[in-house]
Amino acid sequence: MASKQIESHREGAEIYNEAGVCRQKVEELLDHFHIPKGLMPLTNLVEFGHNKTSGFIWLIQEKASKYMFKELGATSYGPEITGFIGDRELKSLTGIKSREMMIWVTLAHVIVDDTENAGKVTFSTTMGLSQTYPLTAIEDDPKEMK
Numbered sequence: 001m002a003s004k005q006i007e008s009h010r011e012g013a014e015i016y017n018e019a020g021v022c023r024q025k026v027e028e029l030l031d032h033f034h035i036p037k038g039l040m041p042l043t044n045l046v047e048f049g050h051n052k053t054s055g056f057i058w059l060i061q062e063k064a065s066k067y068m069f070k071e072l073g074a075t076s077y078g079p080e081i082t083g084f085i086g087d088r089e090l091k092s093l094t095g096i097k098s099r100e101m102m103i104w105v106t107l108a109h110v111i112v113d114d115t116e117n118a119g120k121v122t123f124s125t126t127m128g129l130s131q132t133y134p135l136t137a138i139e140d141d142p143k144e145m146k
Contacts, residue, residue: 075096080094
């Protein structure tokens with residue numbers, strides 16, 4: 001069941017419901033907005049939607065999943081992930097958490113600086129804390145945790 005936030009953005013949105021097509025469309029969208037594909041390593045998608053007018057995106061999975069990134073550590077993706085996408089950024093995210101010092105914190109904002117001299121990605125939490133990593137941190141092949 002989709003949240004009220006998703007329902008409010010469905011009108012006029014592109015919506016996909018087949019796992020392979022969802023994965024392909026997510027990757028195409030991330031590429032279009034210059035966001036590394038490794039940020040969303042999700043494989044069990046049942047719905048993906050993008051409202052071009054508002055920039056709102058949503059991803060619905062069969063179940064929550066966790067991945068281990070070499071440099072980032074554990075990241076949890078809930079059954080429903082939402083946010084707004086723009087050039088080199090995701091904002092107002094819901095459904096993604098990162099484990100920091102044994103505490104799961106909600107990621108709210110991602111900014112990619114892929115300029116030649118920078119090559120970094122910054123994650124911010126709902127509490128205003130942020131951490132910057134090299135882009136290579138999300139370009140690796142994360143291992144799904146069971």
